[in-house]
Amino acid sequence: MSKIKNDWPTENKMAQFYRRMLSNAAHKSALNAAEFEKRGIPYEDVYRTTSRQMAKQTAAGFLSKMEDKQDLRQLGAQMTVELGKEAFGMEIKEMSKDCFAMDMHYCPHLKGWQDMGMSDEMCAKLCDLAMEGDYAMAKEMGFDFENSMRLANGDPVCRVVYRVRKENAAEEKKD
Secondary structure, eight states: OOOOOOOOOOOOHHHHHHHHHHHHHHHHHHHHHHHHHHTTOOOHHHHHHHHHHHHHHHHHHHHHTOSSTTOHHHHHHHHTOHHHHHHHTEEEEEEOSSEEEEEESOOHHHHHHHHTTOOHHHHHHHHHHHHHHHHHHHHHHTEEEEEEEOGGGTOSSEEEEEEEOHHHHHHHHHO
16 A cells, blocks of 8 residues: 555646646656666666756756846746646745745656556655756755655655755855
């Protein structure tokens, strides 16, 4: 019996479509991981590396739209467009210059893995590999990142917190 709860209702047809699209992409990457594992081919390092590579591209896209590269309100605004909020069941916990924190009540990626019949352990492992990109994106942008709760670990939400690095804030005050 799974300890993972990954439900969040939405009637929004576009959010449902977006969820299916993300779920299918996660399903494909999980099929690849499972096939590599069956063949005894290590995939974790490659998965982490590609997650970091994608994160650099994503970070560049976010940064290009930010007037103040150290204002987390600007990152938060880009990350919480209505479609994404609805698809992930996002709840903004804090959006200030120095901190952007949100809880997500639903994960389409996790749903894709669950629909495949992946064990809770494999879901948690795939989540860890995928979250590598979130850590890398924050690092690339000069932020600290926390992910203290994850749906794939059986937590009630996936909590992500971005913070301005203390040394970045101290440098800004000197100028």
